[in-house]
Ligand code: ADP
């Protein structure tokens with residue numbers, strides 16, 4: 001499958017057309033951004049790790065019955081995916097308080113919830129991805145009620161699968177962001193990526209952060225953390 005014209009360059013990935021109108025090639029970069037693009041940097045090796053981690057996890061989810069956009073890894077940074085029309089919602093699932101949840105509600109990080117939470121934000125960089133509820137999403141016609149039901153059901157199931165998997169690696173899945181899209185026939189599938197850029201992953205014993213918070217918060221050891229988490233994943237596949 002050959003790369004044709006570049007359709008889009010985002011903050012972390014480039015997206016290319018292919019000969020097949022239903023397929024795209026995604027090319028992962030080492031560029032890192034945080035705080036809606038305000039903080040910029042490079043994490044050497046991140047593109048390879050995010051590409052490979054996302055593909056391994058999506059393959060696992062497919063085996064558990066969750067439809068995803070993943071088709072085939074083409075190279076260390078490039079993957080063939082099904083083209084979708086992205087539902088402009090970022091779905092965030094949380095098992096433990098951290099980040100914007102702690103800030104918004106004035107609570108410490110690390111509170112383990114009895115039940116996971118779900119929240120949506122409107123995927124719109126110009127507006128800073130504002131938080132919204134299901135009725136707001138319906139009012140804005142971002143998705144249908146059936147699509148929102150499917151997205152919620154898949155998101156909680158994905159949480160159970162990934163939480164169990166990361167536990168076997170000695171890692172606590174704190175929270176993560178998902179994006180879904182529609183195939184040409186309207187089927188909802190998981191799209192975008194699942195990586196240390198989009199998940200909070202803490203060492204289960206020490207609580208050490210093994211994700212993008214090391215970059216966001218200038219904690220140092222960013223490359224080492226990405227390599228460590230990828231090593232744990234590969235050892236437990
Ligand atoms: P951003 O747009 O936030 O800067 P990226 O650099 O990750 O993010 O760019 C990748 C873009 O491709 C995102 O906008 C994402 O929603 C979109 N995307 C991810 N998977 C697919 C897919 N299977 N089909 C179409 N678009 C996709």
Ligand code: UDP
Nearest residue numbers: 092098099100101175176177197198199200
């Ligand atoms: N997240 C993401 N992209 C975003 C916002 C959040 O991948 O645009 C992920 C983030 O890595 C974390 C989870 O979603 O794993 C929850 O993030 P939070 O709302 O706490 O926001 P943040 O602290 O990143 O501003």
